[in-house]
């Protein structure tokens with residue numbers, strides 16, 4: 470009996486750890502639901518909404534390439550959660566801060582600064598990182 474409980478506890482702990490980590494598969498689901506209409510299923514910026522937007526959606530597969538080879542983590546996170554002032558000043562890109570509220574999760578930027586966001590944004594960013602062109 471004790472052994473069963475130990476196994477159960479170990480399982481619960483490992484599940485908790487998985488939830489903490491970046492999960493690109495969950496991120497992909499979020500992306501397809503909330504982002505693909507504009508940025509396209511492959512992230513190239515050619516979603517079905519592109520035609521009706523005055524400003525074209527960014528090619529999200531080129532985020533790293535157009536940033537000197539480093540993924541612009543802090544910029545992307547602020548962009549998605551609406552902390553980037555550009556978004557609140559008339560970009561067609563919706564603000565998702567409210568959607569993704571919840572328990573705070575800290576991400577580490579390349580500069581070593583912790584950046585607070587939520588688990589759905591962490592997963593979404595993990596997925597965006599898998600889309601980057603070499």
Ligand code: HEC
Pocket residue numbers: 500503504505506507508518522524525526527529532544545548549555560561562563565593
């Ligand atoms: C209604 C259309 C639309 C939707 C939906 C949308 N975006 Fe955007 N997005 C845009 C447009 C247009 C731009 C480029 C114009 C601008 O920068 O304001 C943009 C820009 C961005 C940028 C900035 C790229 C950079 O170089 O800094 C990121 C990151 C981004 N989008 C990610 C996302 C993610 C992730 C989602 C889903 C949670 C999403 N977008 C949903 C239209 C959209």
